[in-house]
Amino acid sequence: MAEPTPADVERLWEQFHQVVNMTSDEIRVWLLTDASNEDGAFPPDPDMHLPELGTQVVEVLRKRKRDLTPHDTDVMRQVVDYVEDRTENPPPSAERNEEWRRSLMSVGHDPLKP
Template sequence: MKSRDEIWREWQNLVNMTPAELRRWLDTGDSKAVGDTGGKGESTGHKSGKRILTIKDTKKADLTDDDWAHMAKVVGYIKRHTAQGGPDEDKEHSDWRYSLMNWGHDPLK
C-alpha cells in the first residue's frame, strides 16, 4: 500500500484541473453522458468528480481515511486510463478524455 506522502505527490501531479475547471466541467452534458452508471443514473466518475471537489476544499491535515482512500482510487484510475493512450483521432472530443476529466485529469493539459 502506498504511503500518504506518495498518494499526495501523485494526486498533486495527476489531478490537474482546478476546482473551477472541474466544477464547470461537471455541469456539462458531456460530463454527465460518459461513464458507468451501474443503472443508478449518475456515473461513478461524475460522483468521483464531486468528491474530488470536496477533497480539494479540505486542508491536508483535515483529510479523513476515506478521503485518502478516494485519493488513492483517483490516482489509480488516472494512471490506468492515461496508460491506454486514448483514441488515435479526436482525443479532444473523446469519451476517454471526458471520463478522465470527470476524475479531475485533463489529458490534453
C-alpha cells in the first residue's frame, strides 16, 4: 500500500475524530470496565484481554497529528471503516442492542452520545 499523502492523513485525521466521539479516558475506563465488569479504576490485570484496536485508539487520541506513525494511520483507517460499516446498518431497536453498542464503544464510538 502506498504511503498516505499529507492531504490523505489530514482527511483521515478529521474522519477519525468525527467517528471517535469518546475521549481517551472514557475509552480506557470503558475498556477496563467492559473487560473486568468492575468500575475500571484500577490498572488492568495482565491476564485481562483488552481489545487491541481499542487500546490503539487510546494511544492515537493521545498523539498530535504530526507525531502519527504509519501504524497509527492504519489504526485510524480501521476504526473509521469499522464504525461506518457498523452504523450504516444498525440492528433493529439499536438503542436496545447492547452488543452492537459495546462493539462500537470498544473503538471509541458511543452511538447514544449526541
